[in-house]
Amino acid sequence: xxxxxxxxxxxxxxxxxxxxxxxxxxxxxxxxxxxxxxxxxxxxxxxxxxxxxxxxxxxxxxxxxxxxxxxxxxxxxxxxxxxxxxxxxxxxxxxxxxxxxxxxx
Amino acid sequence: xxxxxxxxxxxxxxxxxxxxxxxxxxxxxxxxxxxxxxxxxxxxxxxxxxxxxxxxxxxxxxxxxxxxxxxxxxxxxxx
Numbered sequence: 001x002x003x004x005x006x007x008x009x010x011x012x013x014x015x016x017x018x019x020x021x022x023x024x025x026x027x028x029x030x031x032x033x034x035x036x037x038x039x040x041x042x043x044x045x046x047x048x049x050x051x052x053x054x055x056x057x058x059x060x061x062x063x064x065x066x067x068x069x070x071x072x073x074x075x076x077x078x079x080x081x082x083x084x085x086x087x088x089x090x091x092x093x094x095x096x097x098x099x100x101x102x103x104x105x
Numbered sequence: 106x107x108x109x110x111x112x113x114x115x116x117x118x119x120x121x122x123x124x125x126x127x128x129x130x131x132x133x134x135x136x137x138x139x140x141x142x143x144x145x146x147x148x149x150x151x152x153x154x155x156x157x158x159x160x161x162x163x164x165x166x167x168x169x170x171x172x173x174x175x176x177x178x179x180x181x182x183x184x
Contacts, residue, residue: 062167066156067152067155067156067159068159068162068164068166068167069166069167069172069173070167079152080152081151081152081155082155083174084155084174084175085151085152085155088151089151
């Protein structure tokens with residue numbers, strides 16, 4: 001399976017998916033730590049993939065969303081954004097709503 | 106240090122790719138913050154706005170430029 005197919009399967013395999021460096025318990029980058037923290041603040045249950053553990057996914061996910069950095073958040077298979085966008089959505093109260101809605105479904 | 110990126114380099118790259126933009130960039134060589142005001146952002150969501158800016162930085166983004174926090178505004182939004 002190609003990296004793009006694997007990613008498609010991953011982002012549609014859970015309602016909320018975070019690509020990050022490290023794991024939620026041990027993030028390896030401040031931005032991935034922040035993304036994890038924001039999702040936790042929203043009460044999100046999410047699947048996470050550690051791009052440092054998989055070079056093919058690390059490169060592939062940049063192409064998948066046409067987005068050059070990690071972390072990347074997906075909800076219901078849709079690319080939502082990186083850390084900045086998550087912060088902005090959280091400050092507006094929108095991330096909380098998106099998470100709550102996804103988890104209700 | 107060779108290959109180190111300066112805030113001014115990022116500012117110039119963004120300005121080259123987005124001729125109408127007003128750009129300010131600060132940073133320490135690894136982590137940068139940029140505010141970009143441009144009419145190109147009108148009617149676009151955050152993801153598209155950031156993609157427009159990332160495109161001006163080519164493959165430097167995510168490589169030499171580890172992290173760039175973006176604030177993307179239209180002239181109306183800035184006022």
